[in-house]
Amino acid sequence: MNTRGLVLPSLFALGALIVLVGLGTWQMERLSWKTALVAQVEARTAERPMPAPSPSLWPALNREDDEYQPVTATGRFDHGRETLIYTVLSDPKGPFKGPGFWVVTPLMLPSGAAILVNRGFVPEDRRDPATRKDGQVAGDVTVTGLLRLAEDASWFVPANDPTRNAWYRRDPEEIGRARGLKEVAPFVIDANGAPNPGGLPQAGETRLSFPNRHLEYALTWYGLAATLIGVYIAFVITRLRGGRDPKPDGATPEDS
Structure with a gap:
């Protein structure tokens, strides 16, 4: 039997198998990360609100320790420097949904x-x-909500365009610079569900549930890997059987 014709198909199959198993393993790692994230968010959002970090603590803030921490802050809203961040609210807690904007307003501290x-x-x-x-409430207000750090850039979300006043991501530094704020916190407070006068903005819409289909994706990739192995084995068996030298015409068992 001739096995030379199996070299290239075997290399291709091996490469594809490594990719498929790697993708499945990556999804399992994502599953572990997402499960830990959900547990962390559930535990942290149930904590009692604490005063928002002071400027001296801002450089040390990080997602692992501070994201979704309930906080409070007191100051006055500067409605003249309001920023609208485009969003589509698909699963609202209040009556309004669909295309719209997050209303992000500077709270000026003493x-x-x-x-x-x-x-x-x-x-x-x-x-x-x-x-x-x-x-557009005036005077001193105390805001209670969740601490949210800047959103990471994404292929699926356009970049902010301050020159056109078009905003798609929470980026406190970029927003603060565009609004002429001299000192702005590196985080945003997502206000809790306490209603605003007149019902707008519609507060308390922070997303606290996260899709978690990583196990399904992992099983899909592993299933494709298993299918590839089965197809490869069938291919090899077929090729080896087809590669056997046929008996000459009229040959008998004794002649071979």
Whole structure:
């Protein structure tokens, strides 16, 4: 039997198998990460709110220790420097949903520093503050909500365009620079569900549930790897059987 014709198919199959198993293993690692994230968020959001980190603590903030920490902050909203971040709210807790914006407003602290507050969602036809005047609260306010660090860049989310006032991601530093804030916290407070006057912005819409289909994806990749092995074995058996030298015409067992 001739096995030379199996070299290239075997190398190809081996390479494909390594890729498929690698993808399955990566999804299992993602499953472990997502499970830990969900448990961390559930535990942290149940904690009692603490004062928002002071400027001296800002450089040390990180996702592992601080993301989704309930915090409070007191100051005055600067509605004139409000920023609208585009979003599509598909699973709302309140009556408004669909395309719209997160209303992110600087909360000016007594020290002069600012903390950006995601006050909640408004639909596209209510983007103009004049259409929701009751929600433009004045005077000292105390905000309670979840600490959220800057959103990472993503292939699926356009980059912010400050020159066009088009915003798609929470980036406190970029927003603060565009709004002329001298000292801005490196995080945003997602306001809790306490209703705003007039009902807008629609607060308390922070997403706290995360899709977790990594086990399904891992099983899919591993299943494809198993299928590849089966197809390869069948291919080899067929090739080896087809490669046997046929008996000459008229040959008998004694002649061979």
